[in-house]
Amino acid sequence: MDTVLLPYYTNTFLPSLLHPNADSRYQDFSYTYQLALDSPTLMNAASACASMILAVSHGSQSGQEQAMRFYSKAVSTMRGGLESGEFDGSEDWLLGAVIALCLFEVRRSSLDCYLGPVYFVIICMLHVLILIPAARIVVLTRFLEWPVHTLPQ
Numbered sequence: 001m002d003t004v005l006l007p008y009y010t011n012t013f014l015p016s017l018l019h020p021n022a023d024s025r026y027q028d029f030s031y032t033y034q035l036a037l038d039s040p041t042l043m044n045a046a047s048a049c050a051s052m053i054l055a056v057s058h059g060s061q062s063g064q065e066q067a068m069r070f071y072s073k074a075v076s077t078m079r080g081g082l083e084s085g086e087f088d089g090s091e092d093w094l095l096g097a098v099i100a101l102c103l104f105e106v107r108r109s110s111l112d113c114y115l116g117p118v119y120f121v122i123i124c125m126l127h128v129l130i131l132i133p134a135a136r137i138v139v140l141t142r143f144l145e146w147p148v149h150t151l152p153q
Helices: 006-016 030-038 040-058 061-084 092-108 116-131 133-144
Strands: none
Touching (some): 030 040, 030 092, 040 092, 061 092
16 A cells, blocks of 8 residues: 555645635544555545646656556456445445545646536535435446546557
């Protein structure tokens, strides 16, 4: 597991998504940090997100390729676990991984466009996942049907 990128993800990136005047208690991502330490899938998803952000900001092609490897590992593990019944879709670490992978997809585009509508969709999806646990498996299954991006050969 790559624990080097996790502090950047939980201490810098996630808090940067919050409104500047948000209450400080919403900037505590220690639970996400602990979940990632216990879940290789969430660790890979968080590492993919953090690695892509850092790579794009520094213009590093090799960093972007590493981010795609983390991403592929996370999606592969999630897909396998859901197909085999290893987990049922109600796990907190799984929700955290889906959030990280959604954010990864938003950020990896590196387009300087207004992403407000995309964040709105992600927030709506999170409300569905949190408020209606039975819907988690449906949303996760639909998410995992999206094509997995591959590294250039």
